[in-house]
Amino acid sequence: MPHLVILYTPNLDAPLDEGGSDMGALCRALAATMCAQTDAESGKPVFPTGGVRVLAYPARHFAVGDGGAAGLAAGGTGDYAFVYINLRMARGRSAATQQAVGRALEACAKAHFAPQLATSHIGVTLQIDEGPEVFDAKNSSLHPLFNK
Numbered sequence: 001m002p003h004l005v006i007l008y009t010p011n012l013d014a015p016l017d018e019g020g021s022d023m024g025a026l027c028r029a030l031a032a033t034m035c036a037q038t039d040a041e042s043g044k045p046v047f048p049t050g051g052v053r054v055l056a057y058p059a060r061h062f063a064v065g066d067g068g069a070a071g072l073a074a075g076g077t078g079d080y081a082f083v084y085i086n087l088r089m090a091r092g093r094s095a096a097t098q099q100a101v102g103r104a105l106e107a108c109a110k111a112h113f114a115p116q117l118a119t120s121h122i123g124v125t126l127q128i129d130e131g132p133e134v135f136d137a138k139n140s141s142l143h144p145l146f147n148k
Contacts, residue, residue, distance in 0.1 A: 001138075002089040003053045004030055004105075008054070009081045010058035012116075019120050020078070020091040027054040030085070033108045037101050039093070046097055049146040071121045077119070085109060091131040102128050128140045 006026070014020030031054045054131040068078025087105065106126050118124045 001051055002047050002086045002087055003124060006056035007084040008058055009062050011079055012081050015060055016089050019116060023056045027056050029108050029112060030054050030105060033104050046101060048094060076121055082125045084125040087128045090129055098128060
Protein backbone atom coordinates (compact mmCIF):
# COMPACT_ATOMS: atom_id res chain seq x y z
CA MET A 1 0.00 0.00 0.00
CA PRO A 2 -0.50 3.05 -0.81
CA HIS A 3 -3.37 2.70 -3.22
CA LEU A 4 -4.95 5.65 -4.97
CA VAL A 5 -8.34 5.09 -6.60
CA ILE A 6 -9.98 7.56 -8.95
CA LEU A 7 -13.70 7.43 -9.67
CA TYR A 8 -14.89 9.80 -12.37
CA THR A 9 -17.81 10.67 -14.60
CA PRO A 10 -17.37 9.03 -18.01
CA ASN A 11 -17.80 12.32 -19.88
CA LEU A 12 -14.13 12.90 -18.97
CA ASP A 13 -13.25 10.09 -21.40
CA ALA A 14 -14.25 12.41 -24.26
CA PRO A 15 -11.47 13.76 -26.49
CA LEU A 16 -9.46 16.60 -24.98
CA ASP A 17 -10.86 19.14 -27.46
CA GLU A 18 -14.37 18.19 -26.29
CA GLY A 19 -13.66 18.80 -22.60
CA GLY A 20 -12.32 15.35 -21.81
CA SER A 21 -9.18 14.39 -19.99
CA ASP A 22 -6.33 11.93 -20.45
CA MET A 23 -7.00 9.81 -17.38
CA GLY A 24 -4.01 7.59 -18.10
CA ALA A 25 -1.77 10.64 -17.95
CA LEU A 26 -3.40 11.63 -14.66
CA CYS A 27 -2.67 8.16 -13.24
CA ARG A 28 0.99 8.40 -14.25
CA ALA A 29 1.32 11.95 -12.88
CA LEU A 30 -0.24 10.99 -9.54
CA ALA A 31 1.96 7.88 -9.28
CA ALA A 32 5.06 9.98 -10.02
CA THR A 33 3.96 12.49 -7.40
CA MET A 34 3.55 9.73 -4.84
CA CYS A 35 6.96 8.25 -5.66
CA ALA A 36 8.59 11.67 -5.31
CA GLN A 37 7.35 12.28 -1.75
CA THR A 38 9.97 12.21 0.98
CA ASP A 39 9.48 12.39 4.71
CA ALA A 40 10.64 15.78 6.00
CA GLU A 41 12.06 14.31 9.21
CA SER A 42 13.86 11.22 7.89
CA GLY A 43 14.46 12.19 4.26
CA LYS A 44 13.29 8.71 3.23
CA PRO A 45 10.59 8.02 0.64
CA VAL A 46 7.09 8.24 2.07
CA PHE A 47 5.88 5.33 -0.05
CA PRO A 48 7.69 2.23 -1.30
CA THR A 49 7.89 2.47 -5.10
CA GLY A 50 6.70 -1.10 -5.49
CA GLY A 51 3.60 -0.38 -3.42
CA VAL A 52 2.34 2.64 -5.37
CA ARG A 53 -0.89 1.79 -7.22
CA VAL A 54 -3.10 4.25 -9.08
CA LEU A 55 -6.33 2.99 -10.64
CA ALA A 56 -9.04 5.00 -12.42
CA TYR A 57 -12.62 3.89 -13.05
CA PRO A 58 -15.37 5.71 -14.94
CA ALA A 59 -18.76 5.52 -13.24
CA ARG A 60 -21.17 3.75 -15.56
CA HIS A 61 -24.13 5.46 -13.92
CA PHE A 62 -23.96 8.88 -12.31
CA ALA A 63 -25.88 12.00 -11.34
CA VAL A 64 -24.18 15.29 -10.49
CA GLY A 65 -26.00 18.19 -8.87
CA ASP A 66 -29.17 19.33 -10.59
CA GLY A 67 -28.50 17.43 -13.80
CA GLY A 68 -27.19 20.47 -15.68
CA ALA A 69 -29.89 23.12 -15.20
CA ALA A 70 -27.63 25.65 -13.45
CA GLY A 71 -24.85 25.03 -15.95
CA LEU A 72 -27.20 25.71 -18.85
CA ALA A 73 -28.57 28.81 -17.13
CA ALA A 74 -24.99 30.06 -16.72
CA GLY A 75 -24.39 29.72 -20.45
CA GLY A 76 -22.57 26.40 -20.29
CA THR A 77 -23.41 22.99 -21.67
CA GLY A 78 -24.94 21.59 -18.50
CA ASP A 79 -22.55 18.65 -18.82
CA TYR A 80 -21.07 18.42 -15.33
CA ALA A 81 -18.04 16.31 -14.54
CA PHE A 82 -16.81 14.96 -11.22
CA VAL A 83 -13.62 13.26 -10.05
CA TYR A 84 -13.17 11.55 -6.69
CA ILE A 85 -9.58 10.73 -5.77
CA ASN A 86 -9.01 8.59 -2.69
CA LEU A 87 -5.60 7.65 -1.32
CA ARG A 88 -5.56 4.84 1.19
CA MET A 89 -2.34 4.38 3.09
CA ALA A 90 -1.18 2.40 6.08
CA ARG A 91 -0.70 3.98 9.47
CA GLY A 92 2.60 5.36 10.69
CA ARG A 93 3.17 8.62 8.82
CA SER A 94 3.18 11.92 10.69
CA ALA A 95 0.38 14.43 10.30
CA ALA A 96 2.84 16.80 8.61
CA THR A 97 3.77 14.13 6.08
CA GLN A 98 0.12 13.31 5.42
CA GLN A 99 -0.63 17.00 4.79
CA ALA A 100 2.40 17.40 2.51
CA VAL A 101 1.33 14.36 0.47
CA GLY A 102 -2.20 15.74 0.25
CA ARG A 103 -1.00 19.14 -0.94
CA ALA A 104 1.29 17.55 -3.55
CA LEU A 105 -1.48 15.29 -4.90
CA GLU A 106 -3.95 18.18 -4.94
CA ALA A 107 -1.49 20.35 -6.89
CA CYS A 108 -0.98 17.53 -9.39
CA ALA A 109 -4.73 17.02 -9.87
CA LYS A 110 -5.42 20.77 -10.13
CA ALA A 111 -2.72 21.14 -12.77
CA HIS A 112 -4.10 18.19 -14.73
CA PHE A 113 -7.67 19.50 -14.63
CA ALA A 114 -6.78 23.19 -15.09
CA PRO A 115 -8.38 23.34 -18.58
CA GLN A 116 -11.66 21.86 -17.32
CA LEU A 117 -11.66 24.01 -14.17
CA ALA A 118 -11.24 27.11 -16.34
CA THR A 119 -13.77 26.31 -19.07
CA SER A 120 -16.39 23.86 -17.80
CA HIS A 121 -18.21 22.69 -14.68
CA ILE A 122 -16.20 20.08 -12.80
CA GLY A 123 -15.71 19.05 -9.20
CA VAL A 124 -12.49 17.43 -8.05
CA THR A 125 -12.33 15.90 -4.57
CA LEU A 126 -9.22 14.39 -2.96
CA GLN A 127 -9.37 12.47 0.29
CA ILE A 128 -6.72 10.53 2.17
CA ASP A 129 -7.69 7.64 4.44
CA GLU A 130 -5.42 5.84 6.86
CA GLY A 131 -5.82 2.39 8.53
CA PRO A 132 -6.51 0.75 10.92
CA GLU A 133 -6.83 -2.44 8.98
CA VAL A 134 -8.59 -5.41 10.51
CA PHE A 135 -6.84 -7.76 8.08
CA ASP A 136 -3.93 -6.98 5.80
CA ALA A 137 -2.35 -9.56 3.52
CA LYS A 138 0.16 -8.70 0.82
CA ASN A 139 1.55 -10.98 -1.87
CA SER A 140 3.80 -9.26 -4.37
CA SER A 141 6.75 -9.87 -6.61
CA LEU A 142 6.97 -6.12 -7.34
CA HIS A 143 8.84 -4.92 -4.26
CA PRO A 144 12.07 -6.87 -5.04
CA LEU A 145 12.32 -4.93 -8.28
CA PHE A 146 12.77 -1.68 -6.37
CA ASN A 147 14.67 -2.91 -3.31
CA LYS A 148 18.05 -3.53 -4.96
